Each structure stands twice: as C-alpha cells, then as structure tokens.
Amino acid sequence: MRFKLIGWLETTCQELEKHRDVLEDIIKRANEEVLIKGAKDVEEAAKITNWSIKNNLVYVTIESGRRVRAHAAIKRLQKYMAQRLGRMKIGVRRVHCEEYVVEVEKPVERLEWLKHYDKVVGVEDLGDRVRIMLKDLSETELERGDVDRLVKLITPGLVTMKEALARKVGIIVRASQRKSMKFSEDPTEVALKLGWIARFPGRGQWYYLPPFTALLNAIKELVFEYVTRPLGFVELMLPKLIPLEIAFRARKLQGEPGGMYYVCAPRYREKEKYLPFRVKAEITNVLPMRELKDLLEDPGYILDPVQCLPFYQLYRGKVLRKEELPIKVVDVSGPTYRYEAGGARGIERVHEFWRIEHVWMGLRKQCIEIRDQVLDAMCNFVDKVLDLEWRVEFAGDTFYLAEDQRIDEDVEIPEEPKFELQIYMPFKGPRDSKEKDVWLACASFNLHGTHYTKNFSIKCASGEPLWTGCFGVGLTRMATAFLAQHGFNFDDWPEEVRRRVKHIKGLPGLV
C-alpha cells in the first residue's frame, strides 16, 4: 500500500524565502526523525520527496507506506514546523492536500462504491493493484481519517454480517410439536370484517379496535407474567424520538437509511413566521407544501425502529462495576416504526407496531445466559400458555447491522447473534411452503457483542468487555399469529387468554 500526497503548509510569513535554510533543516530532520518515528520498517514510513517555497506556502510531496501514512505525516510535519518556526514568531496556519494518490494491492472489493465519495477523482486498474486518485482534501478530511476509512472499505476480509453467518442462517434450532389448527383464514380480512381492526390512510398503519386491543393487552400482560418479571427485567420508559446523532453512533442510520421515518422540528419560535403559511392555507384550503418545507428544520430525528437505542445512550461513557451487572430493563411504552419498501399487506407486516422490548447489558457470559433464559421462557410460554405451533430459526438479518454493512474488526461478534421465534400461519400455506411469512417472525433474541458498548463507550471497571442483548416481542404480530391459529371464536381460545380478555365488545357504526 503506497500513499503520495501533494500539498502545502500555510505560514504567517509572506517572505518565507528568507528562511530557506531553516526550512531545509526542518525537512531534513523531518525525513530523518519525525516522519519515521514509530515505524519499524522505514519503507512503511513517510518521506518528503520534494519541496518548494511560494510566498507564505511550503509545498511538499510526501510519499509513504502504510505505517506513517502521508496524511498523518503532513500533520506531523505541521506540528514540527510550527515548533521550529515559532521561535521566529512565524505560525503555521493550516495544511491542505491538493492531490492524493493511494495504491492498494489486489484483491480489493466494493471499488465502485468509491465514486460516491466526492473527493475521489479517478480509479485506475494497474494489474496487480489499483490506484485511487483524490483531490482537495482539507485539514478536516485529513484529520478525521477519511483516507483510512476509504482504504478499509475496499479491503476484503472485512466481514459483513451476511458473510459471517452464511453457514448457519436458516437452521431451525427448536420447534414445537405439530398442533392441529382451528382456523385457516386470513386474520386481516376476518378482523376487518368483524370490526376488530380498521384501515388507516397512513402506509402500513391500522386501527386496532377494542377486541384486538383487548387480545393484544392480554398477551402483553401474560408475557410480563411468564417471562419479563420472573427473569427480573424492570420497566422503564424510553424516548421514541431519536436524535440522528444517536442513530448514527449506533451505525443504524448507515445500515438501512431507507428503512425508517425521519422527523423535522419546526424552524422558528416566532409565531408570525408561520402566518404566510396559515393565510395561504386558509384562503386556498390546500396545504402549502413549499411554504411548510421552508418552516421546518433539517431532519433531526428518526422514529425509533428498534426501541433499544436510547438504552445505550443512557449509559454512554459510563464505567460500571462488575457487581452492578447484569442490568435488565424492559420498555413497552409506545409504538416503533419501520419503513417497509414492499406494497400494502395485512397486519402481519406493518410500519407502525407495538413491541415489548427487553434489553440487557453485562459480561459476555451473563449476556449469553440471559439470552438462553428468555429463549427458554418464551418458547415455553408460547407453547403452553398461548398454545401455538412455533419454531426458532437461526436468523441472518441481525437488527443492529445491515446484512451488507461492514463489521468493525475490533468489535466482538457473537456466534449466534439472532434467533427468531416464528409462528405458523396456516392461511399462508402448508408448513413447508417457501412463501413469505408462512412462519411469521413474532419475537427475536439478539446478542450484539460489543457493538453498542464500543460505539457508546460503556466500560466495565474490571476491564472485561461488556456485551448487550435484546429480546423483542412483536405484540401486533403475536396477536395476529394467535388469531391465525386460534381464530376469532372467543370460546376456542386458551384459558389464560380468555381469563384476561373477559369479553369482546366492538365499536358501533363501523361494520
């Protein structure tokens, strides 16, 4: 890997030529000491191969290997030059890179992605390696390490989730006995007909009317009784509107930007700013969209798609004592949202949905153990109390990283990041059908390794790495799957559910 940078350092002295001898010495010392420090192999360090003076600028060409990369070298040079020239009251204002050439040995991957980074002006295939040409990198871009991340991005061996898990995905790790089905219709259609749900104009949104709500509440209470409380999860209320910074830090935004909803706050405090919009709306009786857009800030939030993001933010930067671990919480305080690109479907696949979200944090061993406990308890509950036919699949779509998203090499990845509890939907076809959602994913059991604790800088005082995990029960789906197997006849339902629902009463005037 070779780097070649052409750029300049800007000083405060317009007659720099007068100090040529000092600069000559600076360059010499830089090449002999400053730019090779820390590199075992001098070949992999950096070297100034050319330099010149123009007014207050020192032009340099720096070539390097991978150890002291040219963009790091120019920053080192700046610091050293500032020290030396400082004695003569000359400052070094900033550095700038006019041209940057990076050569990387093959094999490389995702090369075509680079065109989306606007500093890249060309990519050349040189047979055994590729040459990437960049232009106009300011101090900001040099310092924050854009070039390093660019090289990382095209280097193979950076596993994505899809690759890491390919061998195991799809394996059924547990399953209930085969049960006889009482119902074979589409629960969405029947629920609509009976007035248990109603259509809402928003994409993937529905009204859940009293009978459906009663069932959903019953399932929620039962999960708390059989799983949540016995395993010691304590309830809190997590914010549902997530500042972009948190979603970005969690690398959620980078993974699936098209999979969520974005939120804008109004731009102005002063009421009179909104008057033109209001007047136009009152006179035309049509929403003035252009005016509205001017009144809003840039998107500043997402609607939480995964429900646990605020938990990691809560502990951001904290150091936990070992005896405080594990921490187990549960949130069921409101809907979360995912944008699904597919067309309109039934209530088994919606944009707005309710979920019981369990999150835990602790040492690796603790986290795996908790995952096993919730998995056991939940399977048992679904089998015995809800009396549903279910299975657990090893899943590949871990929710915290998109399938094609790069895994940081310094993050510990669990061997079994996600199990999915799936419930059979008889109306979709036979059990072995390959149709989508014949087995509907109703809950998932996730281990995140150190993904979140690293990104949110959460540490254990003992120095051991902290893991997190989460277990979400999709209440909307759970109720749908329940109806798909048990049907809408209250008397056919399992006793524990009947005891909590008590009676079914719809709203008048709807069906």
Added chain:
Amino acid sequence: MRFKLIGWLETTCQELEKHRDVLEDIIKRANEEVLIKGAKDVEEAAKITNWSIKNNLVYVTIESGRRVRAHAAIKRLQKYMAQRLGRMKIGVRRVHCEEYVVEVEKPVERLEWLKHYDKVVGVEDLGDRVRIMLKDLSETELERGDVDRLVKLITPGLVTMKEALARKVGIIVRASQRKSMKFSEDPTEVALKLGWIARFPGRGQWYYLPPFTALLNAIKELVFEYVTRPLGFVELMLPKLIPLEIAFRARKLQGEPGGMYYVCAPRYREKEKYLPFRVKAEITNVLPMRELKDLLEDPGYILDPVQCLPFYQLYRGKVLRKEELPIKVVDVSGPTYRYEAGGARGIERVHEFWRIEHVWMGLRKQCIEIRDQVLDAMCNFVDKVLDLEWRVEFAGDTFYLAEDQRIDEDVEIPEEPKFELQIYMPFKGPRDSKEKDVWLACASFNLHGTHYTKNFSIKCASGEPLWTGCFGVGLTRMATAFLAQHGFNFDDWPEEVRRRVKHIKGLPGLV
C-alpha cells in the same frame, strides 16, 4: 361588496369571429337569465359589461355583487356557452381570470394578512371601503373558492376562540380544600438526583426510569379503575403518526404549524439509491445531511399532538344511528408530541409525553353529560385517591382551534369548550403566585361542538347534529405533580398508590 373580473373563455374554434352572432345571443341570454338566477336582488347578481373575440378566446368583463359572484358567474357562463356552442361541435376548454378586483365595505380586519396570498397584487384604501386587486386566477383557484375564503378572512365578526371566550377564561369553577404539603422541592431536580429520571439529548425528552415508570403506571391503572372503566370507555389503539391530510382537515395544521413535529418517509424503494449516502457516511464518519435530504419525501405526516385525531378519521363519512350513541373510547398506546417554543424546563413541560386520551361522540346533550361525568369522577379521584390539592379552571386555549384561528360560522361552539384540572406545585411559589405552572395543568375536559363531525362529515341518521368531546390525563404531568406535593418518600404516599407501586428500585450505574 363588488366584484369585477376580466378574463377569457378558451374555445376549440380558431375562427370564432364567424360565430359572432351566436356569441352575441349567448351573452345577452346570460345577462338576462343565466347570471341572475337565484339572486333576489339583480344588483347583487352578475353582469357581463364588456366582451370581445380574439382568435379562439372570448374575452369578458364581469361585474357583480355578492350573490352571484363574478368568479361563479364566469363558470356559469362557461357551462352555458359550452351547451350552446356544442351544437356546432365547438368546445369550451377552460376559463381564466386575468384581473380580479374586489371591493369590500369597511370595517375589515386582518387586511395585512392578504399579502401572504400571492395572487393579491394590491390593496387600496378607498375611505369607506377597501379595494383588493388579484391577478392570474386559474380555473383551479376560481373553482375552489379562494376569493370567497379571502373575503371571509378579512370580514369582521368571524369570531376567534380568544374573543368568544374572553369573559370566562381564568375563572376557577371548582377547587379542592387546601391541603398541607409534604414537600417543597423541584421534583425534576430531585428525580434526577435519585435516578428516577435522566436527561436525554432530544429537546424536551427525558428517560423515565423504573421508579418514575412504576408511579406513572400506578396512576394510569388507578385512573382506569376509578374513571375510565366505570364510565364505560373501551380501549383501542390509535395510530400516532398522522397523515398531513387528516391534520389539515381537522384544521390543526392551520392553527399552530409551529407546535408540532413533521415526519418524512424515505423516497426510494431501491436499496442502491441509498448507497452514495452510506458510502459517504462510512468514509467521512459524518452524517451527509444534503444527501439524506435528497433521499426523503416531502413531509407527509405529523406526530400526533392531541391523540384523538385518528378517531374522527375512523368515523369519517359515516352515518350513525341514534341508538348507537354515545360512543366512548380510550387510548393509552403511546407518547404524543408537542413542540414547545420555550427553552429547556423540567419534566412538567416536555415535548414527548404520555397521556390517557378519552374521546366520545354523541348528541349535544350526551356529550355535555359525559363531560360532566368525567369531570366529577376525575376531581373526586384526584382528591380522594391521589390526595392532591387541585382546582378546575375555565381555559381559553381550546386544543382544537388556535386562539387566533377563525371559527367557521356554521360550526356549533360549546359554551364551555375547555376545563383544565390544575394541581398545585408548591416549589413554584405560593398558591396565589402568578408564576407559570404554579398550578400545573394535568388534565383537560373538552367539548368540540360540531367542529370535528363537520370537518369529517360524520352524521346522525336522525339529522341531529353530532358533537364530540375528549378528556386527556397527562400522565407525565400527573406523576410530576404527585411528586411535587407528596415527595419521593414511598411511605408518605397514599395507600392506593403504594399498593400498586409496591417497591422502588432504580437502575445501577446512573447516579
């Protein structure tokens, strides 16, 4: 009120001059019959005062009074002309208004608002009246009645809520006995110190940690037990993400556009559209805002600020039988959001909050009766069960219309649209202090008259007007006010609350 329109009708015949005699007759008959039909006073009808032919266009000048207004007249003329010319296979494609002058007698109001409607090119003061000049009104603007709404907007006597209620606002209609306070500190500060809540980076958002959540849940259950269920409200789950069309129809958007959050869906289904954004984010480690904005649709939703909007949409266009009334529902399925322009405050005034929202619909008498019942039950509950010092104030900020928003004259407005249940916050000052939130509004009892049933076209089969009402219990505020009076010592709390909270357990590692 006088209207003068200069415009043209476009026909499909390029040699219209050949049919001058027919057109002459059309204009004559229009003036004698078509344009005066329905107006008792001919002076208030419309008259074509000038006309000419140019290629395929018929230019007209129409002057009118208030009965058959000039913009309605040109549409009548179009229809009549199409009938007559149709016999000769000549069509009338469209009409257009080049200039429109409206003269309105004084007094007028809000004249300065008109500059925000971009068709207005001038306003002149003529002493006893004002002249408003408009330009270039297309068929769309003429048909949807922009000019009528413009005149309405400046006509005085169109009451706003503020004016309608001015005399009564601020009156205390009920109050509890004075009670002795156990606590005098700011609950936000103490809750933070004890780890009952935690700060969250979003504006006006907080974490409600297990002790606070337990208290909030207890209050929720108690309200259900003492108020909601005894009065026959049935629970449903209403969507929380509201399409703009619904908010606009409810006239919520026009009232306080700066008081809510707006939501954008992603623009594209194809994953590859998001690649440039993802690559730039991965390389720069900075959120690429410009790219993100290009990937989003225009705002299409608001986060529900009032929680009951979807209820009216549920019954949109329906006709209800009298015996089905009243309908009473309750929703407690998730947070709602208001954008508050003020700076950072404690948990008594937040952007994201949880509420029990009761909504009802029925005949006028039924709705008032239900309002009285919930008011009685709630006051009794707050007094006896929560043992808080409270009062009920006649409030002016009805939530369904902004204070300065025009009331449609054909909407029935209740005499007492809003009562507010306020709870004393000792840390803010003495009971008679004028400081904000010394008496914190924790619940409100609202009657909307026919505002929603008219805008959502909901009717009773008997022909009687349908009213709606709602009663919201701010759970976040209720818990805050509870802590402000009773403090954080579990043993000091009323028995019913203690029985439900059971024990207080915080999260480790936070305080």
